[in-house]
Amino acid sequence: MYNCYCILSAAYQNVFENLYLFKCILICHNRLNKYNNNKCGADLISFLKDLIIRAGNICLEEQNNITDKDLEFKTPKDLVTITDKKVELFIIQEIKTKYPQHDILGEETGRSGNSSRFLWIIDPIDGTTSYFHGQPFYAVSIALEKDGQIILGAVYAPVLGQLFHGQIDKGAFLNDVPINVSDTKHLTDAVMGTGFACLRSDLKNNNLVHFNTIVPQLRDIRRYGSAAIDLCYVACGKLDGFWEINLNIYDIAAGALIVQEAGGNLSDFSGNTDYPEKGIVAANSYLHPLLIKMLK
Numbered sequence: 001m002y003n004c005y006c007i008l009s010a011a012y013q014n015v016f017e018n019l020y021l022f023k024c025i026l027i028c029h030n031r032l033n034k035y036n037n038n039k040c041g042a043d044l045i046s047f048l049k050d051l052i053i054r055a056g057n058i059c060l061e062e063q064n065n066i067t068d069k070d071l072e073f074k075t076p077k078d079l080v081t082i083t084d085k086k087v088e089l090f091i092i093q094e095i096k097t098k099y100p101q102h103d104i105l106g107e108e109t110g111r112s113g114n115s116s117r118f119l120w121i122i123d124p125i126d127g128t129t130s131y132f133h134g135q136p137f138y139a140v141s142i143a144l145e146k147d148g149q150i151i152l153g154a155v156y157a158p159v160l161g162q163l164f165h166g167q168i169d170k171g172a173f174l175n176d177v178p179i180n181v182s183d184t185k186h187l188t189d190a191v192m193g194t195g196f197a198c199l200r201s202d203l204k205n206n207n208l209v210h211f212n213t214i215v216p217q218l219r220d221i222r223r224y225g226s227a228a229i230d231l232c233y234v235a236c237g238k239l240d241g242f243w244e245i246n247l248n249i250y251d252i253a254a255g256a257l258i259v260q261e262a263g264g265n266l267s268d269f270s271g272n273t274d275y276p277e278k279g280i281v282a283a284n285s286y287l288h289p290l291l292i293k294m295l296k
Contacts, residue, residue: 044144044152045152045165045167047098048142048144048152048154048165049154049163049165051091051094051095051142052140052142052154052155052156052163053156053158053163054090054094055087055090055091055124055140055142055156056139056140056156056157056158057158058083058086058087058090059083059087059125059131059138059140059158060158060159062083062086063083063131063134063159064134066081066082066083066131066132070082070083071132075200075202077199077200077202078200079128079129079132080108080128081125081128081131081132083124083125083131084107084108084124084125084128085108085124087124087125087140088106088107088108088109088122088124089109091106091120091122091124091140091142092104092106092109092112092122095120099118099120101116101118102116102118102119102120103115103116103118103119103120104119104120104122105119105120105121105122105249105250106122106124106250107122107123107124107248107250108124117146117147118144118145118146119144119145119146120142120143120144120145121142121143121144121145121150121249121250121253121254122141122142122250123140123141123142123228123250123251124140125138125139125140126138126139126140126141126155126226126227126228126229126250126251127139127224127225127226127228127229129225130224130225130226135225136157136159136160137157137160137224137225137226137229138157138159138225138226138229139155139156139157139158139226139228139229139232140155140156140158141153141154141155141228141250141251141253141254141255142154142254143253143254143257145253149168150168150253150254150256150257151167151168151257152165152166152167152168152257153165153166153253153254153255153256153257153258154166154254155228155229155231155232155254155255155258157226157229161175162174162175162232163175163176164179164232164235164236164254164255164258165258166235166254166257166258166260166261166262167261168257168261169261170261171261171262172235172236172257172258172259172261172262174232174236179235179236179237179262180235180236180237180262180263181234181235181236181237181259181262181263181264181283181284182237182239182240182284183284183286184240184284184286184287185286185287186286187217187218187287187290188217188218188219189219189240190218190219190240190241190287191218191219191220191221191222191239191240192214192218192221192222192239192240192241192242192243192283193221193222193223193224193230193233193234193239193241193242194207194210194211194214194221194223194230194242194243194244195207195223195224195225195227195230195244195247196208196223196244197227197244197245197246197247197251198244198245198246203245203246206245206246207243207244207245210243210245210294210295213294214243214291214294214295217294222239227242227244227247227251227252227255227280228251228252228254228255229255230242230244230255230282231252231255231256231258231259231282232255232258232259234259234262234264234282234283235255235258235259235261235262235264236262240283240284240287241281241282241283241284241287241288241291242280242281242282242283243269243279243280243281243282243291243295244276244279244280245269245276245279245280247276247280248276249276251276252275252276252280256275256280256282259282263284263285264282264283264284264285264288265281265282265283265284265285265288266280266281266282267280267281267288267292268280268281269281269292269295269296270292270296271289271292279295281295
């Protein structure tokens with residue numbers, strides 16, 4: 001599997017045996033290396049960034065023309081627009097053209113394929129209520145999973161002109177500028193975000209009890225209506241923390257990677273990794289344990 005090419009004079013091998021072995025290791029070439037890691041090529045990152053901007057442009061073009069006739073309802077409170085479906089189909093078509101063997105999971109269309117190591121996870125408009133009501137806090141969210149691990153993600157808020165992306169082990173960025181979570185240490189200095197997907201689903205066990213516990217401890221609270229934006233705002237320090245329940249993987253896949261690559265802590269409400277099924281908490285390393293303590 002490994003082919004080693006060592007250029008070293010035989011006359012010096014006995015004298016410099018240790019150096020020889022070390023040199024062999026250094027210039028050893030693994031032919032399968034590019035398949036055995038989770039790094040993303042520049043072409044893949046460029047494809048994702050271009051795709052998500054074009055998807056966001058469709059949202060911008062159609063936002064002012066959406067009417068009640070363009071709505072459907074998953075539940076009485078959970079709406080979907082014709083643009084949600086149009087954007088998701090556009091993204092799927094582009095991915096299938098470029099990467100026809102890859103599997104896809106979309107919020108509106110479900111999963112297609114179950115045989116690839118790669119899975120694209122799509123939320124065409126995260127924050128559809130904001131979108132329908134002409135507000136700016138919505139985003140397109142796309143993540144790429146390989147062998148069960150998210151390796152690349154992007155979130156684009158087109159009205160705000162904010163493109164976040166993150167690559168595993170390579171950092172997180174806002175409009176190509178590196179970002180990091182805040183260094184806020186105390187709850188009284190913190191501004192955090194949350195959401196109420198639980199109320200939209202009429203859950204009896206909802207976020208209100210957590211809201212009433214946490215908010216009095218904070219400087220202030222924000223409610224943007226898009227978990228993808230909330231997570232990215234934690235990643236760049238616009239928010240110091242975020243928590244929510246009753247989210248789905250397509251809501252958080254890209255944003256979660258971006259938070260982690262920006263140096264943030266991410267967990268479920270118990271401090272484990274069962275998110276978003278058991279809630280999701282994102283914050284810097286100072287505030288995350290304080291949030292977990294209150295959420296428990």
